[in-house]
Amino acid sequence: MSKVILEVNELTTKYITRFREDIYAVDHVSLKVEDGKSIGIAGESGCGKSTLALSLMGYYFPPLHYSSGEIIVDGRNITGMNPDNVRKTILGNEISYIPQAAMNALNPTQKVIRFIEDVIQAHNPRVTRQEIYELARERFELLGLPADVLQKYSVELSGGMKQRTVIATSVILSPKVLIADEPSSALDVTSQKMVIKMILDLMEKGIIKSLIFITHELPLLYNVTDDIMVMYAGQIVERGSADEVVFDPIHPYSKALMGSIIVPEAGLRDVKLTAIPGTPPNLKNPPAGCRFAARCKFAMPECQAISVNLRDTGGGRTYRCIIPEEDLRKAYENES
Ligand SMILES: Nc1ncnc2c1ncn2[C@@H]1O[C@H](COP(=O)(O)OP(=O)(O)OP(=O)(O)O)[C@@H](O)[C@H]1O
Numbered sequence: 529m530s531k532v533i534l535e536v537n538e539l540t541t542k543y544i545t546r547f548r549e550d551i552y553a554v555d556h557v558s559l560k561v562e563d564g565k566s567i568g569i570a571g572e573s574g575c576g577k578s579t580l581a582l583s584l585m586g587y588y589f590p591p592l593h594y595s596s597g598e599i600i601v602d603g604r605n606i607t608g609m610n611p612d613n614v615r616k617t618i619l620g621n622e623i624s625y626i627p628q629a630a631m632n633a634l635n636p637t638q639k640v641i642r643f644i645e646d647v648i649q650a651h652n653p654r655v656t657r658q659e660i661y662e663l664a665r666e667r668f669e670l671l672g673l674p675a676d677v678l679q680k681y682s683v684e685l686s687g688g689m690k691q692r693t694v695i696a697t698s699v700i701l702s703p704k705v706l707i708a709d710e711p712s713s714a715l716d717v718t719s720q721k722m723v724i725k726m727i728l729d730l731m732e733k734g735i736i737k738s739l740i741f742i743t744h745e746l747p748l749l750y751n752v753t754d755d756i757m758v759m760y761a762g763q764i765v766e767r768g769s770a771d772e773v774v775f776d777p778i779h780p781y782s783k784a785l786m787g788s789i790i791v792p793e794a795g796l797r798d799v800k801l802t803a804i805p806g807t808p809p810n811l812k813n814p815p816a817g818c819r820f821a822a823r824c825k826f827a828m829p830e831c832q833a834i835s836v837n838l839r840d841t842g843g844g845r846t847y848r849c850i851i852p853e854e855d856l857r858k859a860y861e862n863e864s
């Protein structure tokens with residue numbers, strides 16, 4: 529097994545609302561990302577993907593609060609580290625996070641090179657502007673971006689170019705882990721492909737060591753990440769290799785998520801399209817048993833009452849369902 533770059537053990541975090549209600553948006557999540565490996569996190573809107581991203585960086589600002597669990601980055605336990613300290617010492621150079629819709633948040637009155645100066649000088653105040661320019665130019669060219677982008681304002685760039693600029697900027701310090709939160713959503717298909725190719729290049733060219741790619745489109749992760757974790761209502765419901773989860777999902781939610789795609793990719797055209805009925809549960813008051821039971825075609829009466837831990841099928845594959853894997857597979861066969 530190669531070196532583990534990021535390890536998260538049983539992490540639980542919550543939002544505390546103005547009305548003092550607790551919303552556990554990340555519930556006992558564990559994951560390991562090894563050097564050179566990538567992991568995708570998929571799930572519907574509101575299932576906790578972005579909260580997990582913030583939580584696993586130790587980036588807690590109210591209303592988000594740490595509750596329990598452990599985070600280890602490249603052997604260093606950062607659990608309980610002050611969030612300001614996380615910002616100064618972890619973000620940018622150990623872990624880089626590209627927030628959802630980051631490209632729309634760029635300050636339109638600043639040239640691209642100024643964003644890069646901000647990122648670099650926050651960690652190395654003594655680096656000169658000339659040195660930063662040289663580093664940025666080299667890095668942009670390595671990633672197939674024209675160097676003249678550096679002197680442009682964000683409003684002068686197309687959506688796809690803006691997003692690729694955000695990505696190149698966020699990895700300027702060659703962080704060990706990149707967390708990209710829906711980096712290709714809201715882009716046209718051609719720009720989406722270019723953004724994904726660029727993220728894969730970051731791994732291939734050794735700029736980052738490992739990647740966490742968040743999306744609400746499970747099939748998109750096929751050909752992008754090594755592994756996939758499917759998240760539902762704050763919990764991981766399945767984990768496996770990308771191939772396994774996309775082509776042979778075990779959990780009924782993963783299966784349903786595969787069927788809810790709008791534009792099937794080549795190779796996935798045989799997938800039967802169906803919307804998932806209902807909506808995810810309110811996390812202020814999640815159901816006692818399986819959180820997906822109310823929407824699950826295969827649910828049995830006991831599913832509503834019994835909560836299940838992740839079951840290990842061996843070979844790094846886990847799923848959270850009371851129904852045995854063989855019975856689920858038979859049920860899927862009978863359906864098709
Ligand atoms: N600031 C907040 N205060 C209270 N609850 C919040 C806050 N932000 C998010 N939540 C709740 O936490 C849960 C998880 O939200 P999160 O944004 O992490 O989901 P997501 O999977 O990233 O969704 P999306 O696909 O829409 O980006 C949701 O139920 C949401 O209502």
Ligand SMILES: [Mg+2]
Binds near residue numbers: 577579709
């Ligand atoms: Mg999100």
